[in-house]
Amino acid sequence: AQTVTQSQPEMSVQEAETVTLSCTYDTSENNYYLFWYKQPPSRQMILVIRQEAYKQQNATENRFSVNFQKAAKSFSLKISDSQLGDTAMYFCAFMKLPTNAGKSTFGDGTTLTVKP
Amino acid sequence: SQTIHQWPATLVQPVGSPLSLECTVEGTSNPNLYWYRQAAGRGLQLLFYSVGIGQISSEVPQNLSASRPQDRQFILSSKKLLLSDSGFYLCAWKKGPGSPNEKLFFGSGTQLSVL
Numbered sequence: 001a002q003t004v005t006q007s008q009p010e011m012s013v014q015e016a017e018t019v020t021l022s023c024t025y026d027t028s029e030n031n032y033y034l035f036w037y038k039q040p041p042s043r044q045m046i047l048v049i050r051q052e053a054y055k056q057q058n059a060t061e062n063r064f065s066v067n068f069q070k071a072a073k074s075f076s077l078k079i080s081d082s083q084l085g086d087t088a089m090y091f092c093a094f095m096k097l098p099t100n101a102g103k104s105t106f107g108d109g110t111t112l113t114v115k116p
Numbered sequence: 117s118q119t120i121h122q123w124p125a126t127l128v129q130p131v132g133s134p135l136s137l138e139c140t141v142e143g144t145s146n147p148n149l150y151w152y153r154q155a156a157g158r159g160l161q162l163l164f165y166s167v168g169i170g171q172i173s174s175e176v177p178q179n180l181s182a183s184r185p186q187d188r189q190f191i192l193s194s195k196k197l198l199l200s201d202s203g204f205y206l207c208a209w210k211k212g213p214g215s216p217n218e219k220l221f222f223g224s225g226t227q228l229s230v231l
Contacts, residue, residue, distance in 0.1 A: 004159075033218055045206065045222035091159055093220075100213040101167060102148045103175070104220060106159040 002027040002094050006107035013082045014115050020067075021077045021110045023092030031097040034068065034075045035104070040088040048090070051075065053097075082114045118143035122207045122223030129230055135180075135194040137226050139207030142188065147209040149190040150220070151182055154204040166190060167212075202230045 003026045013019035025034070036048040051059045051068050058066050063083075067076045079086055092107040122139045129135060141147050148167050152160040162175045164182035172182050179198050183191045190207060207223040 006159075035219065037220075043204065043225050045208075045220075047219045050219055095218065098213055101165060101173070102210050102213065102218070102220075103150075103162055103165060104160075105162075106152075108159040109157075111157075 002029070002096065002105045004092050004094050004105050004107040006092055006110050008110045009108070010111045010113070012113040012115055013079075015082055015084060017082055018078060018080045019082055019112065021079075021090055021092075021112065023075045023077070023107060025073050025075065025092070025094050025105075027073070027094065027096070029096045033095045033097065034066075035093040035095070036064070036066070036075075036077045037091045037093060037106075038086075038088045039091065039109070040085075045091075049077065079112075084114050084116060086112060087114045088112060118209075118221065120207065120209055120221055120223045122226060124226060125224065126227045127229070129197050129228065131199055131230055132196045135192070135197050135201070135228070137192040137205055137207075137228075139190045139192075139223055140188055141209045144188070144209070144211065146187060146212050148212065149184060150208040150210075151190065151192050152206040152208060154206060154225075156203075160206065164192070197230045199230050202228055204228075 005024045032053045034051045038048045039045050049061045063080045065078045089109045089111050091109045093104045095104045119142045150165045151163045166184045180194050205226045208220045
């Protein structure tokens, strides 16, 4: 079974600054996806960014980027130029391949507060 | 475009009463469907998933059951609610295996309070 650990229950950052959220995972699988999902106060979960384990290049989506270290089983999320709308709970998640069942394992989340 | 509908948004039920939460997906066919529960301030725990009509897999032993009577309909039920069933329930779907851009799409959730 896979486990996902987010060691930072809460973090804060000043608006316009950069913050990094940590995630580690444990798996014996070689092929999988990793995700960061965002849950704002509205509680609507949305995908922030996805990384395929077979890709060495780190994924980026505008102000969001990841640092994927497969050997270390580490998957951190960097948010640049933080905005007030980034305030949310962020979840790291794992999905093994093939995705017939597509079950995802989630960490306990990191609550990020962006301060003006 | 695809959409997912989940209702009700909030529900307060007495202990021992039945439960039925419904989730429907539009704009796609043969999706994988999921029920997750989120305890306060915690991550998501997978309760059930379904890869097709009538096919239900349970991830954790519990007081709840799930059914998929139609391709895009997923129902979470209980005959008698327990206090421990309180929580935030999320329905989610994803495209079938092998689809590009793998990810989960979530409903807006149901906050269930059992009193």
